Amino acid sequence: MSARIIDGKTIAADLRGKAADAVHRLRGDRGVVPGIAVVLVGDNPASEVYVRNKSKAVTESGMHAFDRKLPSSISEVELLAIIAELNADEEVNGILVQLPLPKQIDTQKIIAAIDPGKDVDGFHPLNAGRLASGLPGLAPCTPLGCVFLAKTVHETLAGLEAVVIGRSNIVGKPVAQLLLAENATVTIAHSKTNDLPSVCRRADLLVAAIGRPEMVRGDWIKPGATVIDVGINRVPGENGKSRIVGDVAYTEAGPIAGAITPVPGGVGPMTIACLLLNTLRAACAQKGLPPPKV
Ligand code: NAP
Numbered sequence: 001m002s003a004r005i006i007d008g009k010t011i012a013a014d015l016r017g018k019a020a021d022a023v024h025r026l027r028g029d030r031g032v033v034p035g036i037a038v039v040l041v042g043d044n045p046a047s048e049v050y051v052r053n054k055s056k057a058v059t060e061s062g063m064h065a066f067d068r069k070l071p072s073s074i075s076e077v078e079l080l081a082i083i084a085e086l087n088a089d090e091e092v093n094g095i096l097v098q099l100p101l102p103k104q105i106d107t108q109k110i111i112a113a114i115d116p117g118k119d120v121d122g123f124h125p126l127n128a129g130r131l132a133s134g135l136p137g138l139a140p141c142t143p144l145g146c147v148f149l150a151k152t153v154h155e156t157l158a159g160l161e162a163v164v165i166g167r168s169n170i171v172g173k174p175v176a177q178l179l180l181a182e183n184a185t186v187t188i189a190h191s192k193t194n195d196l197p198s199v200c201r202r203a204d205l206l207v208a209a210i211g212r213p214e215m216v217r218g219d220w221i222k223p224g225a226t227v228i229d230v231g232i233n234r235v236p237g238e239n240g241k242s243r244i245v246g247d248v249a250y251t252e253a254g255p256i257a258g259a260i261t262p263v264p265g266g267v268g269p270m271t272i273a274c275l276l277l278n279t280l281r282a283a284c285a286q287k288g289l290p291p292p293k294v
Contacts, residue, residue, distance in 0.1 A: 003227075003257040006149050012269035015148070015294070016061060019276040022292040023062040026283070034283035035064035036094035036120060036275075037086045041079065041105070042072030047098045054096070057272045063279060066092055076105045080113050087115040093283035094120035096275070117286060120278040128169065131177045138278050143175035145270025146207055146228045147182065153226045153259045154205070158183035161202050165189045165216070165247070166209030171230055175207055196220070208247035218252025227253055227260040230267050 026032045036058050040051045051067065058065040066089075068082060079101075086092050095118045101107050111119075116126040122140035130137030150157060162184040166172030176188045189199050200206055200220040206227050208216050213233035221227060231247030246263030253260055261267055280292045 003254045004153070004259040006152060006226075006228075006259050006261045006266060008145075008149060008261055008266040008269045011149065011152060012145075012273040015270070015273040016057060016276060018294045019273065019280055019292075020061040022280055022294050026280070026289075026292070027062065030287065030289065032283060032287055032289070033062070033064055034093045034279050035066055035091045036096065036279045037066040037068060037089075037092045039068045039070065039079075039082065039086075039095065039097045041070045041074055041098070041101055044100070047100075051098055054272055054275060057276060058279070061276050063276070064091065072102045074102075074105075076109065079105055079110060083110065083113045087113075087118065092118065093286055094118055094275075094279040096121050118282055120275060120282055122174065122278065123169065128174070131174060131181075134181060138282060139178060140170060140174045141274035141278060142171050142230060142267060142271045143178050144274040144277070145267055146171075146175050146230060147178045148270060148274070149228055149261060149267065150179075150205055150207075150226055151182075156182075157205065160184045160204040161187075162205040162207065163187045163189060163200055163203035164207045164209065165193075165196070165200070166207075166211075166230070168209065171209035175209065175230075179205070179207075210247040212247055213245045214247070214249040216248040216253065218249060218256050221253050221256045223256055224258035225256075227257045228267060229261050229263050231263060232268065 038051050038054055055065045055067055086095050095114050097110055111123045116124045119127050119138050122138045127137040131139050162179045164172050164176045167188050167190045176186045179186045197220045201222050203225055206225055209230040213235050229246035229248040233245050234242045235245055237243035244264050284292055
């Protein structure tokens, strides 16, 4: 393994510390304590773990956590009423609805009902449009984390050949938009891309957001490239236990890449750190204050 390992855990911890300092200053100087409402519908065990971790990080940063745990039987109308209540609540600066939602609820309708200024997940069409138009807004947390990690390796991303595999609204598209805003030359690849290995071999910066265990092989990587692996895939491990791997074959890619994120411990921890940052930004914007210095 010759690649530098991009230690997302340490970088995220540092960012969370800076967010906590900013919250402390905001409370001291302006009497403002940012608050976030995380809405969890149903009892999906993976979602429960995510929400618990998010709430812990929010509380540790000194922000207020207004969690709402709702039954899986909730109707769309009832959920919309709760979103309206949170939109109107001045103590709530950020709203995050944990996905996936039960099938009786139209996810896009719920996302569109969130006040765009409180949309700390950055999934509202207005924020997606702002990002695509180069206007200020709230961008999705995982893509923000990817770009943050890439910038720990490269002083500037300007002029880099970046390839993003994946075009979801949650990761692929917004990460591509953020890289474009950093003046990288961006290619978005997907399941219909011809000769994906050749496309990847062009990349100085490769972002894999596919959801397929270790699909990106070592010989797809340009020597010295920076590899950001967003994938979280559970595969069978030893002794009947499962383990988590990324979308990149890490042991193959390590000797070829210049820098690489591990899975776990790479992009994952950055998502929550960026959620804190987005909540801080949202709170400052709502109070007419300048953006936080983090
Ligand atoms: P998604 O909505 O399923 O999108 C996957 C994308 O990969 C699609 O655009 C799809 O192309 C593309 N793809 C699938 N198979 C492909 C193939 N054989 N060749 C090329 N492209 C292919 O997934 P997502 O929500 O973006 O998530 C991607 C991964 O990131 C998942 O493992 C997820 O668990 C992980 N994730 C991690 C975090 C974190 O905090 N670290 C956050 C979010 C997601 P088409 O559009 O053509 O179908």
